[in-house]
Amino acid sequence: MHYKIAVTKPESHFLNITWTIPGIDQDVIEIQLPAWRPGRYEIQNFAKNIQFIEASSKEGKKLIIEKITKDRWRIDTQGETVVQVTYNYFAAIQNAGSSYVDEELWYLNFINFCMYPEGRIDDPFTIDLELPGPWHIACGLSKQGNRLSAQNFYQLVDSPLLASATIQHNAYEVRGVKFHIWMHGNLKPNWKRIERDFRRFSREQIATMGEFPEDEYHFLNLILPTAFYHGVEHHNSTMVVLGPDDEGEGLYTDLLGVSSHELFHAWNIIRIRPEELLPYDFTKENYFQTCFVAEGCTTYYGDLFLKRAGVFDEKAYIKELQVYMKRHFENSAEASQSLIESSFDLWLDGYERGIPNRKVSVYHKGALAALILDLYLRRKSNHRQSLDKVMQLLWERFGKPFVGYSLQDYMNIVEEVAGEPVGWYWDECIMGNEPLENRLNEVLSFVGLQMTIFSNGNVQLNVHEDFKAQLQRSIWLSTTQQLTPSEEEE
Incomplete structure (x- = not known):
């Protein structure tokens, strides 16, 4: 299947799209536009940005196209083996999941506007970009000139693009x-x-x-x-x-933090994926309970990797920890939901503030839960075991073979690494809504830190004088501290 994308009037912010569907052997086909995008677990209704749509034969004969849901259409092929779908899309928003075009930039998230025929989501796709000049194209897809190729629809819509003469x-x-x-x-x-x-x-x-x-x-x-x-x-x-x-x-600092976070997602969610999301169903909500693993662990590791790699110093890392703590205790310390429940309810209102004391952030509380587990494992084993081992086993057993994991799978691996049941952790930190203050200070003491929560919601992390040397040695150890000089210069 092939897409051709042009922008005839950049000031209008409209994409002009021609989609050619070959190999048709049915009298009726249905085409689907995604209702949501990976990485943002809420219905987004991209179809609201389509101004018009029509279908025709390869020779230009008009075909009947009927909208049957908010983002699905039925086409009467009238015996045609090749159908062309022509439509436009309003691309005027600049965030990390949108599309935007003007005279100087094409920023495309194909998930916003590309479709697939029912039953053919695994077919290969090509895209021709009718760029206004010799622009540079930044994209993870295979590229020859202005033509991009994707093995299937999943790869296509998981590969955003920037194109500009000035990139x-x-x-x-x-x-x-x-x-x-x-x-x-x-x-x-x-x-x-x-x-x-x-x-x-x-x-x-x-x-x-x-x-x-x-x-x-x-x-x-x-x-x-x-x-x-x-x-x-x-x-x-x-x-x-x-x-x-x-x-x-x-x-x-923002660039470093978000880049380290997103890079760890290359393992955690892109490949180490909850079973409910494998494969993605783009037509409806894909409910799952483990976003505290997908986003909480990733949020925790994003800054920790910067410290362990020597990009952040001790002061900068502690500052970032305080940010997660402040956001949790200020906004949702008394929330009624657990991390399990708030993971599931992402599809309901997970990206909105919501009513008071209902939900928790799978990012912020999820990161604090990951911190508690990591330091518990490290204290118990004197750093011989940690959350690192949990993530490594998730990769080896679920990510590398690309099979989905369940909540029970995650719990089993954690207890395997711990060498014992950790019912207190599941009951208090993951499945319950207990305050985390006591558990946090219990594990933070192992690395010479103490958290103080003030009445105005501010959080302060203090270093015990007797533990400064221990803290310096252990936040939280570096995987690459023993690199050879050749590896350091790689």
Whole structure:
């Protein structure tokens, strides 16, 4: 199947799309536009951005096309073996899951506007981009000139694209994997610093997990003049939107934090995926209970990898821990829902503030639950076991063979690594709504830290004087601290 995408009037922000469907042997076919996108577990109704749609034969004969749900159409093929679907899409939003076009930039998330015929989601797809000039294309798909190729619809819609004449690019290699960094916006990147820090956290993550799932990876960055912070994981890339473009330390810290977080998703959710999401059903909600693993563990590891890789120092890492703690205790310390329940309810209102004291953040409380488990395992084994081992076993048993895991699978692996039942952890931290303050301070004491929660919701982490040396040694150890000089310069 083939898509042709053009933008005849960039100021209008409309994509003009021609989709050719060959090999038809039915009198009626149904075509489906996704109702949601991976990485954002809520119904998004992309069809509201389609202004018109029509179907025709290869020779241009009009065919009857009827809308049968909010994002599904039925076409009477009238015996035609090839059908063309022509429509447009309003691409005028700049966040990490949207699409946007103007005179200088094409930013495309194919999940927003590409469709598949019922029963043919595994067919290969090609896309021709009618770009206005010799623009650079940043995308994880296979590319020849302005033509992109995807093995199936799942790969197509999990591969965002930036195209522009002014996009900036750099690359580095770690353990045979080539990493690309793409930047679009009004800034002059300090590529030497960026490459050094990105190389460090990439190497730390690969060393921890043992291997990288892909041969190549793309960091796609759209830098805006206004304040913004958003990232979305994809199968061999991430789309990040940040701002403002003042090139200050705040922007750079945000870039490091979101990039490390999204890179760990290359294992955790892209491949280590809950069984309820394998495969994705783009027509409806895909309810699952383990987003505290998918997002909570990833949020925890994103900053921890920066510290273990030497990108963040101790002070910077503790500051980030305080942020997670403050957001949890300020917003949802008294929430009635557990992490299990709030994972399931992402599809209901997980990305909205919601009513008071109902839900918790799978990101913030999920990260604190991951911290508790990690430090518990480390204290029990004097760092010989940790959450690292849990993630490694998830990768080996579920991610690498690409079979979905269940909540029970996760619980079994945790208790295997712990060497004992940890019913207190499931009851208090995951399946219950108990306050986490006592459990946090219990495990934080192992690394010389103590958390204080003030009445205004602020959180402070203090270092015990007697534990400063221990803290310096153990936050939280580095997988790559024993690198040889050749590996350090890789």
